[in-house]
Amino acid sequence: MAKKKKVLLVQPRRDKKAEMISITFGEMPSQALRVLATLIQKTFGKDVDVRILDLRFEKPNALAKALIAFKPDLVGVTGITIDQPFVLEVARTTKVILPRVKVVVGGHHATMLPEDYFVPEIDLIVQGPGQLFPQIIEELTEKMNFHKIPGTIVWKNEDDIVRGSDWKENIPGTPIHIIPDYSLTKQYKWKTWFMGHHVEVVNTSCGCGGRCSFCVLWREMNGQRLAKTPEEAVRAILLAPSNQIFLGDPNSFEDVGWSYEFARLLIDGKSKKILEGYCDAVTIAKNPYLFELLYRAGFRRLTVGLEAIDEARLKGFNKRTTLESNKEAIEILRKCKIECFGHILISPLYSKEEIRAIGKYSCEVLGLRRPIYTAETIFPGTPDWKKYWEILMQVDRRLFDLAHLIPGMSCELSSQDFLDELIRLYKKNYSFFRWLVNDKKRVPPLWTIPLMKLWLREQDRRGKRFCRSIR
Numbered sequence: 097m098a099k100k101k102k103v104l105l106v107q108p109r110r111d112k113k114a115e116m117i118s119i120t121f122g123e124m125p126s127q128a129l130r131v132l133a134t135l136i137q138k139t140f141g142k143d144v145d146v147r148i149l150d151l152r153f154e155k156p157n158a159l160a161k162a163l164i165a166f167k168p169d170l171v172g173v174t175g176i177t178i179d180q181p182f183v184l185e186v187a188r189t190t191k192v193i194l195p196r197v198k199v200v201v202g203g204h205h206a207t208m209l210p211e212d213y214f215v216p217e218i219d220l221i222v223q224g225p226g227q228l229f230p231q232i233i234e235e236l237t238e239k240m241n242f243h244k245i246p247g248t249i250v251w252k253n254e255d256d257i258v259r260g261s262d263w264k265e266n267i268p269g270t271p272i273h274i275i276p277d278y279s280l281t282k283q284y285k286w287k288t289w290f291m292g293h294h295v296e297v298v299n300t301s302c303g304c305g306g307r308c309s310f311c312v313l314w315r316e317m318n319g320q321r322l323a324k325t326p327e328e329a330v331r332a333i334l335l336a337p338s339n340q341i342f343l344g345d346p347n348s349f350e351d352v353g354w355s356y357e358f359a360r361l362l363i364d365g366k367s368k369k370i371l372e373g374y375c376d377a378v379t380i381a382k383n384p385y386l387f388e389l390l391y392r393a394g395f396r397r398l399t400v401g402l403e404a405i406d407e408a409r410l411k412g413f414n415k416r417t418t419l420e421s422n423k424e425a426i427e428i429l430r431k432c433k434i435e436c437f438g439h440i441l442i443s444p445l446y447s448k449e450e451i452r453a454i455g456k457y458s459c460e461v462l463g464l465r466r467p468i469y470t471a472e473t474i475f476p477g478t479p480d481w482k483k484y485w486e487i488l489m490q491v492d493r494r495l496f497d498l499a500h501l502i503p504g505m506s507c508e509l510s511s512q513d514f515l516d517e518l519i520r521l522y523k524k525n526y527s528f529f530r531w532l533v534n535d536k537k538r539v540p541p542l543w544t545i546p547l548m549k550l551w552l553r554e555q556d557r558r559g560k561r562f563c564r565s566i567r
């Protein structure tokens with residue numbers, strides 16, 4: 097490359113009024129942008145200057161300022177479904193300030209619903225894992241021959257759409273082995289808080305052997321699962337600049353041999369990191385000793401997709417788990433002292449009574465101290481999305497936050513009633529009194545109670561405002 101190229105990678109802002117309802121407890125640095133930036137640095141060295149701008153933590157005019165000061169040749173934007181309106185905003189602002197700069201969009205939503213980015217302000221949409229980004233940079237700033245690059249789409253108008261070959265061809269080369277340069281997001285270190293700590297995301301794998309009907313994560317990998325070696329995974333954890341690590345994998349421990357080796361390396365390496373991640377219930381139920389070892393390796397919290405409280409729905413979701421293995425998994429984690437964040441899907445077809453019964457069951461039968469209730473949501477890329485495509489294409493993308501009803505779909509309750517019930521579930525199940533009644537030994541520290549109350553009040557406020565705004 098002759099002239100030094102400049103690439104600005106942008107994480108869009110979230111709605112200023114924070115209309116998204118959080119079912120998680122904070123924010124983390126953008127792993128996608130860190131991986132892509134590291135890939136660019138490794139490929140081009142000093143020939144390309146790459147920077148990350150995370151608009152979640154910046155002032156409103158930060159993008160305009162960065163564009164004027166940095167003058168990038170290319171702006172790359174990432175996003176999940178709720179980010180879509182703000183990805184468009186980044187593209188529009190960029191073109192107003194620097195019309196000649198190329199705008200490229202990728203990530204979960206672009207992969208599954210590229211049509212949402214068919215606008216003149218976006219020069220290129222990239223589907224899939226993005227390892228060809230360096231090649232894309234060369235083409236974008238020089239020849240613009242994209243048809244040879246799998247997973248690229250150039251939209252000019254409805255009659256002029258140029259697509260590279262199928263993005264799924266890129267999956268074997270997914271950049272999972274990259275250990276990102278964590279210093280690329282060091283400017284946000286003290287702005288990203290998750291459950292009271294600065295938490296770093298580390299990816300050890302992508303894809304999942306499960307085939308759950310509602311899930312996009314196995315579909316995005318076309319059914320394949322790829323992982324770092326245990327050595328690479330441990331290195332990525334030890335290098336991460338925090339002692340709290342969140343494994344941002346779909347299903348971290350489904351490869352049991354890998355997991356033993358990984359736990360052993362962490363223990364032998366005398367890792368002091370506090371870890372959490374995701375795991376399916378069957379793997380836990382079948383491998384109790386592994387989870388004892390993972391506790392010794394530093395694991396303190398696991399998110400487990402329990403999803404339902406009856407066998408028929410578990411079958412309907414094509415889950416590998418049963419009610420029995422859900423219970424066994426919870427029990428094993430309890431014995432190992434690993435906190436279980438059990439996820440349960442709340443269907444729009446449930447009545448108030450059914451939703452309340454789920455709350456009672458998760459507390460009294462399953463004994464979950466920290467259940468997470470998520471609205472059953474149809475994401476782009478699932479068969480249901482294809483089925484209800486016409487309705488879903490009209491829906492505000494900010495509603496795909498796993499906490500809202502989707503207007504136009506058949507629902508038992510109104511949006512507001514559904515949200516009220518969801519919040520009621522949290523209020524009831526996170527009540528200090530209930531913890532005390534169910535499991536005196538494991539009552540959380542007293543100081544967390546006012547914080548939890550504040551969080552619930554804030555979700556309630558946001559939820560009500562959002563419901564009003566979409567009427």
Ligand code: B12
Nearest residue numbers: 119120125127128172174176177202203225226344345346
């Ligand atoms: C860690 C995580 C979180 C963390 C924080 C993430 C963060 N840094 O902001 C927490 C726990 C806070 C969280 C919260 C939420 N999350 Co979340 N999260 C994840 C998780 C487990 C991993 C994400 C990750 O780090 N991936 C690693 C990176 C490297 O992969 P990637 O993003 O896919 O990027 C690759 C490619 O897509 C591509 N790419 C990405 N961007 C771009 C851009 C360009 C230009 C190019 C070329 C390529 C490219 O290249 C990258 C490298 O290969 C995913 C599930 C999963 N396993 O993927 C869910 C996931 C992303 N979360 C999801 C959701 C819904 C949420 C919440 C809205 C839930 C809520 N209501 O609270 C919130 C959103 C809040 C927020 N601020 O982000 C959904 C999104 C589904 C969708 N289609 O929209 C996912 C997919 C889980 C699911 N249910 O399926 N999340």
Ligand code: SF4
Nearest residue numbers: 304306307308311346
């Ligand atoms: S086990 Fe989890 S990650 Fe795997 S397919 Fe099912 S929901 Fe998706």
